Amino acid sequence: MTARIGVVTFPGTLDDRDASRAVRLAGAEAVELFHADADLKDVDAVVLPGGFSYGDYLRAGAIARFAPIMEKVVDAANGGMPVLGICNGFQVLTEVHLLPGSMIKNEHLHFICRDQTLRVENAETSWTTEYQDGEEIVIPLKNQDGQYVADDYTLDQLEAEGRVAFRYVGWNPNGSRRDIAGITNERGNVVGLMPHPEHAVEAGFGPDSREAGRTGTDGLAFFTSAIKGLLATA
Amino acid sequence: MATILVHVMPKPEILDPQGKAVGAALPRLGFEGISQVRQGKRFEITVDGEVTDEVLANVRTAAETLLSNPVIEDVVQVKVVREGGCGCGGHGKAEKDLLA
Numbered sequence: 253m254t255a256r257i258g259v260v261t262f263p264g265t266l267d268d269r270d271a272s273r274a275v276r277l278a279g280a281e282a283v284e285l286f287h288a289d290a291d292l293k294d295v296d297a298v299v300l301p302g303g304f305s306y307g308d309y310l311r312a313g314a315i316a317r318f319a320p321i322m323e324k325v326v327d328a329a330n331g332g333m334p335v336l337g338i339c340n341g342f343q344v345l346t347e348v349h350l351l352p353g354s355m356i357k358n359e360h361l362h363f364i365c366r367d368q369t370l371r372v373e374n375a376e377t378s379w380t381t382e383y384q385d386g387e388e389i390v391i392p393l394k395n396q397d398g399q400y401v402a403d404d405y406t407l408d409q410l411e412a413e414g415r416v417a418f419r420y421v422g423w424n425p426n427g428s429r430r431d432i433a434g435i436t437n438e439r440g441n442v443v444g445l446m447p448h449p450e451h452a453v454e455a456g457f458g459p460d461s462r463e464a465g466r467t468g469t470d471g472l473a474f475f476t477s478a479i480k481g482l483l484a485t486a
Numbered sequence: 487m488a489t490i491l492v493h494v495m496p497k498p499e500i501l502d503p504q505g506k507a508v509g510a511a512l513p514r515l516g517f518e519g520i521s522q523v524r525q526g527k528r529f530e531i532t533v534d535g536e537v538t539d540e541v542l543a544n545v546r547t548a549a550e551t552l553l554s555n556p557v558i559e560d561v562v563q564v565k566v567v568r569e570g571g572c573g574c575g576g577h578g579k580a581e582k583d584l585l586a
Contacts, residue, residue: 310552310553311555314552314555315552318552346557347555352557353557354555354557354558356496356500356501356503356558357503357504358503359501359503360503361503361504361507399501399503401500401501401557401558402557403499427501427503
C-alpha cells in the first residue's frame, strides 16, 4: 500500500508544489486537492500548505477557512485523520478552530525569512513520531503574521497536556507566546506550525547543516512520521 | 439602501504591533502628547431595504463569524450609519447627521 496524502490549494497558496514534492520524497503519493471541491479524493492525510490564501485579506486564513474543502477537512480531522498546517495552513487551522489560539503580526513588524532552530517538544503526534522528544531541528521560517497568541488559560492547558509540539530555540523570531512554534490537538493528529518542514527535505535545496551548505533535510521526518503511522494502521 | 458600520478592535490584552508602530512614529513627526495608538478595522456594509432587527442581528452574526476572530479581536460596535437616499453626501456627513 502507498499512503495518499492530499495537499490543498487555495487561491494564493504558494507552497503546494513543495509540499507535494516533500510527500513524494517521503514515499507517499501526493494528491492535489482544490479549495472549491468538497472532495478529499479518499486521501489518508491532508497538508494545508503555506502561502497567502485570499491575499491574507481580513486576517490570515480567515477566508480560506470557509472554503468548501475545509468542511471535509474538519470532519476528517475530527475522525482522526492526520492533518498538517504549515504557516498559512496553521493560520487556517486556528481560524477553523481545529487548533486553539491565533497568529498576529510579528512583534517587530518585519517579514522574516531565515533558517530556524526548533525543539521537538512532542514526538508522539501523527507528524513527529520519527523525531525524538527534545530533538533540535533546523527548517526555514518565512512569514509576517507568525506571532502565536492565546490567553493564559489556553497556554497553560497546552503546556499541561503536552500540546506544544515545537518551540523556537535561540531566538524567538516573532514574539510568539512562550516561544511556541507549533501545537497539536488533544488527539495528536492535527499539527500546525509556522516554520516550513517541506522546504527542508532534499539536500541541495534545504537550510545549511553542520556538514555543508543547503544540505539540511530535517523536515522530511514530518512526512515519514505520518506515512509510517498510516501504514501501521492500514 | 442603508449602511451599517461594524467596528472591530484588537482585544486590549493582545499586543497590537501595528498600533505600536504608528504610536512610535507620531512623536518622530512632532505629534506630542499621544500615549497610545491602537489600530482596528471599520467595515461599511450596505444592505438593500430597511434595517430591521433581523438585518442587524444578521450583520452582528457576520461580524462575530467572519469579520472578527474572537481569540484576538472584539466587535466593539455595530450601528446604522446611513439610512435611505443615495448616500452621495459622503459617509462622515451622513453619520454626523444621524448622530446629531
